[in-house]
Amino acid sequence: MSGPHPYDELAAHSLDALDEPRRAAVQTHVEECAECAVLHAAYLEIAAVLAETAPPAEPSPGLRQRLLREAQRSFTARQPSAELPREPAPRRGTRRWPFAWSIPRSVLAAGLALAILGWGVSLQLQVNALSAQNAELSARAERYERVLDVLSSPRFESTSLNPDAAPNAWGRVYFDADSGQGMVMVGNLPPPPPDAVYQIWLIRDGQRISLGTFRTDVDGNGYVLIQANEPVSHYEAIGITREPGPGSPAPTGPRLLRGSLHQQV
Amino acid sequence: MGSILIACDQHSTIPCRAESALPVDYSRFDDEDLVELIAHQDVAALDALYSRHARASFALALKMLGDRELAEEVVQEAFLKLWRRPEAFVRQRGRLLPWLLGVTHNRAVDLLRHRQIEARHHVASDPGEVTDGSVSVNPEAYAWSSFRAEAVARALASLPVAQRQALELAYFRGLTQSEIAAVLNEPLGTVKTRIRLALQKLRSSLEMQALRTEAEEV
Numbered sequence: 001m002s003g004p005h006p007y008d009e010l011a012a013h014s015l016d017a018l019d020e021p022r023r024a025a026v027q028t029h030v031e032e033c034a035e036c037a038v039l040h041a042a043y044l045e046i047a048a049v050l051a052e053t054a055p056p057a058e059p060s061p062g063l064r065q066r067l068l069r070e071a072q073r074s075f076t077a078r079q080p081s082a083e084l085p086r087e088p089a090p091r092r093g094t095r096r097w098p099f100a101w102s103i104p105r106s107v108l109a110a111g112l113a114l115a116i117l118g119w120g121v122s123l124q125l126q127v128n129a130l131s132a133q134n135a136e137l138s139a140r141a142e143r144y145e146r147v148l149d150v151l152s153s154p155r156f157e158s159t160s161l162n163p164d165a166a167p168n169a170w171g172r173v174y175f176d177a178d179s180g181q182g183m184v185m186v187g188n189l190p191p192p193p194p195d196a197v198y199q200i201w202l203i204r205d206g207q208r209i210s211l212g213t214f215r216t217d218v219d220g221n222g223y224v225l226i227q228a229n230e231p232v233s234h235y236e237a238i239g240i241t242r243e244p245g246p247g248s249p250a251p252t253g254p255r256l257l258r259g260s261l262h263q264q265v
Numbered sequence: 266m267g268s269i270l271i272a273c274d275q276h277s278t279i280p281c282r283a284e285s286a287l288p289v290d291y292s293r294f295d296d297e298d299l300v301e302l303i304a305h306q307d308v309a310a311l312d313a314l315y316s317r318h319a320r321a322s323f324a325l326a327l328k329m330l331g332d333r334e335l336a337e338e339v340v341q342e343a344f345l346k347l348w349r350r351p352e353a354f355v356r357q358r359g360r361l362l363p364w365l366l367g368v369t370h371n372r373a374v375d376l377l378r379h380r381q382i383e384a385r386h387h388v389a390s391d392p393g394e395v396t397d398g399s400v401s402v403n404p405e406a407y408a409w410s411s412f413r414a415e416a417v418a419r420a421l422a423s424l425p426v427a428q429r430q431a432l433e434l435a436y437f438r439g440l441t442q443s444e445i446a447a448v449l450n451e452p453l454g455t456v457k458t459r460i461r462l463a464l465q466k467l468r469s470s471l472e473m474q475a476l477r478t479e480a481e482e483v
Binding site for chain 2: 008011012014015016017018019023037038041042043044045046047048049050051052053054055056057058059060063064066067068070071072074
């Protein structure tokens with residue numbers, strides 16, 4: 001690393017305001033020193049906001065074409081190996097590939113086909129991964145839409161879940177009083193063992209109706225979207241128990257959280 | 266977004282430009298992921314980044330240089346630097362846009378200093394008066410950048426005049442600390458302190474504004 005840390009000069013350097021030769025020296029140091037590089041990047045963040053006071057302006061459309069053409073040209077220049085090599089003339093006296101000339105063309109063709117097949121498989125895997133990512137994003141977007149539906153409902157209501165057998169846990173239920181759609185959020189509820197889940201119950205006339213199961217993360221937080229067959233306000237209470245996975249037809253574990261659905265806040 | 270799956274690596278003899286293999290929606294990638302693709306020589310990723318940030322880079326260069334042609338040259342060089350040396354940007358150290366604007370600024374300062382165009386610039390107009398009437402500006406981008414610019418302007422206005430002056434001379438005029446000291450007839454140490462304090466106060470002021478905005482939204 002080049003010299004002591006230039007802490008006092010990093011602010012000025014982010015504005016390119018250092019005089020030579022300090023400008024070059026500090027730049028060299030920043031490139032070599034991770035600590036100063038981070039500090040410099042933080043100053044660059046602040047300096048960048050100054051750029052936002054510049055009047056909006058758009059470059060000419062030709063700039064994009066010039067840039068991409070130049071990039072493409074340097075790409076081609078950097079990738080000579082991307083082109084299929086011409087068939088080389090046998091090297092006299094070389095021992096590097098002493099048997100290459102004797103490999104039948106059919107074997108070479110089969111090898112090439114296998115290579116292309118391998119590349120195709122690789123591309124297919126990439127497609128699959130992107131498809132899975134796309135599905136996950138779509139599912140997430142759908143969940144967010146449902147959350148927004150609940151929160152924007154004109155009959156939006158919420159009630160807190162009070163701890164029973166889980167003294168440190170907390171929770172809250174948000175729901176659309178008309179539709180039966182809602183969500184449950186909990187905190188400080190330790191993740192259940194791998195063979196268990198948390199299960200949500202609606203309570204009415206002594207009966208328990210399951211609303212589904214969920215797990216909490218390592219921090220004890222979790223949320224789940226719920227959908228009741230009737231408006232949630234038709235029920236008396238809501239509770240959460242821990243059940244053997246994948247859930248039980250009726251509660252078997254102690255009630256961990258409970259909330260009244262007739263005293264919404 | 267996490268790392269991107271790439272079907273080939275830099276040592277492969279197979280061209281690994283994503284656009285030749287798959288129809289990819291680049292708008293789904295964040296800036297830093299696009300830089301990863303650029304490291305694999307994906308021209309379309311460069312194009313996507315250009316679409317996002319060319320305006321900001323160009324607006325800065327134009328304000329500094331007051332010359333559209335030179336400003337475009339600077340923008341092209343900034344993006345080509347990223348294309349040719351993507352490893353120069355280290356995502357763990359910060360976001361891409363400040364880095365890109367830093368490169369833009371650095372190159373524009375070089376031009377200001379070495380090509381001695383400052384005199385011409387002064388004659389042309391004040392840097393703050395540069396307008397862009399020849400090309401239409403995207404209305405949404407204009408509204409957003411105007412909103413941001415107002416916030417920054419408020420933060421700048423909250424600085425003591427001497428600090429703001431030193432900051433603007435350094436950033437937009439490309440003057441060095443010594444040159445600023447000479448222009449303002451102040452000791453060099455005073456200028457250094459002003460610049461450092463100005464950046465620190467600017468950050469605090471912007472953070473306070475952000476907090477106030479969040480508080481108003483709650």
